[in-house]
Amino acid sequence: MVWKPDVTVAAVVERDGLFLLVEEHTERGLLFNQPAGHLEADESIVAATARETLEETAWEFSPEHLVGVYRWRPSGSEVTYLRFAFSGRLGRHFADRALDTGILRAVWLSPDEIRAGRDRHRSPLVVRCMEDYLAGVRAPLGLLVDYN
Numbered sequence: 001m002v003w004k005p006d007v008t009v010a011a012v013v014e015r016d017g018l019f020l021l022v023e024e025h026t027e028r029g030l031l032f033n034q035p036a037g038h039l040e041a042d043e044s045i046v047a048a049t050a051r052e053t054l055e056e057t058a059w060e061f062s063p064e065h066l067v068g069v070y071r072w073r074p075s076g077s078e079v080t081y082l083r084f085a086f087s088g089r090l091g092r093h094f095a096d097r098a099l100d101t102g103i104l105r106a107v108w109l110s111p112d113e114i115r116a117g118r119d120r121h122r123s124p125l126v127v128r129c130m131e132d133y134l135a136g137v138r139a140p141l142g143l144l145v146d147y148n
Contacts, residue, residue, distance in 0.1 A: 005071070005082040009049040010036035010125070011061050012087045012133045018108040019130055020090075022056045025102045026122060032114075033122035034085070034129060035061070035106075044146040049086050056099060057106040060091030065138035070125050085129040087138065 011034055013020035021032045037052035039045060046063050053061035063086035073080040099106070109117075114130055121127065 003080075005080045007039040007045075008036055008081050008083045009039060009045055009052055010034040010083055010085040010129060011049055011053040011063070012067050012085055012129050013053070013059070013061065013090060014087070014133065015090065015108070018110055019114060020057060020059065020106060021109055021114070021126070022099075022106050023104045024056075024122070025104065030104060031120055031122045032107075032109075032117060033126055035059075036083070036122075037100075045084050045144055046086070046141060046146075049084070049088075054094075054097075056103050058094045058097040058099060059106070060093075062089045062091060063141065064088040066141060066143060067129055067137050067139075068132050070128065072123060072125055074123070081123075081125075083125055083129075084144075085125075085132075086141075087133055 022035055023030055023032055035053040035056040039048045049063045050061050053059060065087045067085040067087050070083040115127060118127060
């Protein structure tokens, strides 16, 4: 058997000191996460981030920097996640667009509100990605090569 991680992407979106999160239905109840999701076949990691952000928040998002690559295996789980997190620029908001299945709402929260709500986060990566962004971690997108 060959082991493979689940590849996910996430958008770390900051505007006026607030961060864009989604509140979503999960097997553990309503939890918060960055706009995030799974990489699909034949999709670049950068394109997946833009797609997931639009689907989950109704905001266009253009990734500009890689904030980090994170490996996480939840306690008691067989699944290991490999998350690529990006910062970037927001574009248009489509207020009438339906959000992805399971997403209750998109919400803007301060860093202190996010830190205080750790018990309602989908994973510890929510805070870690925000903290890395706030610390100025930025790598160029050129590090990612979509080689076909």
